Amino acid sequence: MAQIVIAEEAGACYGVERALELVLTASESVEGPLHTLGPLIHNPLVVRELEERGVTVVEDAREVEPGSTLVLRTHGVTPEVKRVALAAGAKVIDATCPFVMRAHRAAERLERDGYQVLIVGEAGHPEVEGTLGHAPSAVVVGSPEEAASTELSKKVGIVVQTTQSKENLLNVIEALVGRTEELRLIDTICEATSGHQGACERLSKRADVMIVIGGRNSANTTHLAEIAQKNCGRTHHIERDDELDPSWFTGAELIGITAGASTPAAQIESVRERIQTIVG
Numbered sequence: 070m071a072q073i074v075i076a077e078e079a080g081a082c083y084g085v086e087r088a089l090e091l092v093l094t095a096s097e098s099v100e101g102p103l104h105t106l107g108p109l110i111h112n113p114l115v116v117r118e119l120e121e122r123g124v125t126v127v128e129d130a131r132e133v134e135p136g137s138t139l140v141l142r143t144h145g146v147t148p149e150v151k152r153v154a155l156a157a158g159a160k161v162i163d164a165t166c167p168f169v170m171r172a173h174r175a176a177e178r179l180e181r182d183g184y185q186v187l188i189v190g191e192a193g194h195p196e197v198e199g200t201l202g203h204a205p206s207a208v209v210v211g212s213p214e215e216a217a218s219t220e221l222s223k224k225v226g227i228v229v230q231t232t233q234s235k236e237n238l239l240n241v242i243e244a245l246v247g248r249t250e251e252l253r254l255i256d257t258i259c260e261a262t263s264g265h266q267g268a269c270e271r272l273s274k275r276a277d278v279m280i281v282i283g284g285r286n287s288a289n290t291t292h293l294a295e296i297a298q299k300n301c302g303r304t305h306h307i308e309r310d311d312e313l314d315p316s317w318f319t320g321a322e323l324i325g326i327t328a329g330a331s332t333p334a335a336q337i338e339s340v341r342e343r344i345q346t347i348v349g
């Protein structure tokens with residue numbers, strides 16, 4: 070009989086669990102409309118469940134009406150976005166992950182202390198945009214090549230998008246060493262991401278089939294799927310358990326499951342149960 074193994078570290082991280090709890094509590098207690106700024110997490114199922122509880126998504130803080138409540142998601146926002154919502158007469162519940170806030174504070178501090186701030190991360194990603202809002206003169210570098218072509222000051226301070234890989238960070242640092250007088254790193258990579266990736270790497274090396282659960286628009290889930298695919302050719306990225314195709318499991322002895330940081334435990338369990346029903 071096939072064995073089904075869930076990666077040691079998989080699914081919703083501390084920041085996502087905390088944000089979900091804040092919104093669920095708010096949906097039972099606040100008066101007036103309740104919105105999230107953008108989808109709370111990159112998980113269509115969860116977003117739909119929240120909609121059923123009356124939580125709607127607005128794409129811009131300027132859309133909120135007086136008397137409403139706006140929840141800021143784990144990725145964080147610029148100080149300006151918060152100001153706009155408050156000025157519109159809305160209440161704000163800040164669900165920014167504390168680890169992202171740490172990156173905001175680090176960037177602010179470095180800029181105040183006269184460092185040229187480099188944010189190692191993906192330009193345009195909401196988390197990076199939020200961090201930029203806290204250190205407006207910062208420069209975003211996504212790769213060692215970009216770091217190599219960036220003109221440097223005498224004092225350079227680095228903060229990192231929480232979901233970056235250590236490998237990319239080390240390569241960027243290598244491209245900077247020797248080109249400035251002082252290079253300071255505040256390592257703001259979140260351990261949840263590297264823990265998920267490490268567990269996925271180990272499991273996918275043993276598995277005959279890997280199932281990766283999470284939104285297709287979720288960067289960290291897509292990255293898990295890439296890691297799994299590298300080690301296990303029979304990798305499938307799904308959002309819902311009804312996407313599982315019984316033919317995927319033919320002849321498989323070990324079926325591995327992992328899930329992105331925005332996948333609640335209940336979704337992982339329902340996928341596990343469905344696979345169990347398929348393989349018997």
Ligand code: SF4
Pocket residue numbers: 082083084085143166167168169231259260261262330
């Ligand atoms: S992955 Fe880390 S930084 Fe991002 S929300 Fe989860 S705990 Fe916070």
